[in-house]
Amino acid sequence: MIVSGAPVLFKSIEVNKIVFVTMYCAIMFFLGLMIALIDIPLIYFMQREIPDEYRGRVLSIGLSLGKMMQPIALALSGLLLNHIPAYTLPIGGGIVFLILNQAYSSKLNLEIHSKGYSVERN
Numbered sequence: 001m002i003v004s005g006a007p008v009l010f011k012s013i014e015v016n017k018i019v020f021v022t023m024y025c026a027i028m029f030f031l032g033l034m035i036a037l038i039d040i041p042l043i044y045f046m047q048r049e050i051p052d053e054y055r056g057r058v059l060s061i062g063l064s065l066g067k068m069m070q071p072i073a074l075a076l077s078g079l080l081l082n083h084i085p086a087y088t089l090p091i092g093g094g095i096v097f098l099i100l101n102q103a104y105s106s107k108l109n110l111e112i113h114s115k116g117y118s119v120e121r122n
Contacts, residue, residue, distance in 0.1 A: 050058050
């Protein structure tokens with residue numbers, strides 16, 4: 001997310017608008033690729049480990065929470081755009097996400113036990 005605001009930061013350098021569009025497209029492509037590399041193994045793991053009678057319920061709750069957050073995020077970003085420049089939203093959001101992720105991951109003790117492997121975090 002932080003990187004998605006980077007093309008605007010280089011606006012003081014005199015380059016063609018095509019360079020900004022190309023840079024933004026490349027950043028979005030790699031962000032999409034990273035999301036796919038995370039989502040596919042996660043969904044595979046969830047489908048494999050969640051029992052059949054609960055799988056639909058668990059996956060629908062997760063998707064519903066994600067869909068409910070989208071309008072809230074759009075409304076909040078619309079309000080913030082009235083007060084701050086547009087390129088600061090993804091940069092600031094990425095920084096806040098990184099800080100929260102680091103703060104809560106140190107408190108989280110995950111133990112994942114599956115049929116063929118186990119992962120423990122110390």
